[in-house]
Amino acid sequence: MGGNEGAVDRLRRFLHRNGPLQLVLVLAFWLAGQVLVMLTRIPVPGGVVGMLVVLLLLATKHLSILSVRRGAEWLIRDMVLFFVPAALAVLDHRELMGIVGLKVFAVIVCSTLVVMCVTGLTVDLSCRRP
Structure with missing residues (x-):
């Protein structure tokens, strides 16, 4: 043994x-x-x-x-390598580097915050439920 x-x-x-x-x-x-x-x-x-x-x-x-x-x-x-195609897509669309890009960025940030808040509230309410 x-x-x-x-x-x-x-x-x-x-x-x-x-x-x-x-x-x-x-x-x-x-x-x-x-x-x-x-x-x-x-x-x-x-x-x-x-x-x-x-x-x-x-x-x-x-x-x-x-x-x-x-x-x-x-x-x-090495996870950044998985996102290289997304970065190259941004370079192909120069309009994303201006005001359009800022609008897209704002939508992404706001929607991420909303999803995080709703998820947090849902988990909180689920934990409080008897």
Whole structure:
């Protein structure tokens, strides 16, 4: 039994130091969420289900934050690459750099604030409901 625990500890330490393997683990949780959604036909994105599973495992201490930290940091650090097409679209439409762009920006900011406020009020009212 003692040799088995040593192997588990070595594997755990290897995972804690290996960013690409952690990225694969995060993607595996996403894929598991996708499969679960397809099997159960629940109307929630698979990525959300996968991340809820990760949250549950982290909360119950069945998964260490060190096991996914580097992989998640890599995704967050390089997330700007996912938004490059949107930035290029703005450059193609020069009118967005003037007053039209300011109007669009104002609508985006106001609508985001409204959504955040309504969501906060809904959650608050739901929590107060007996």
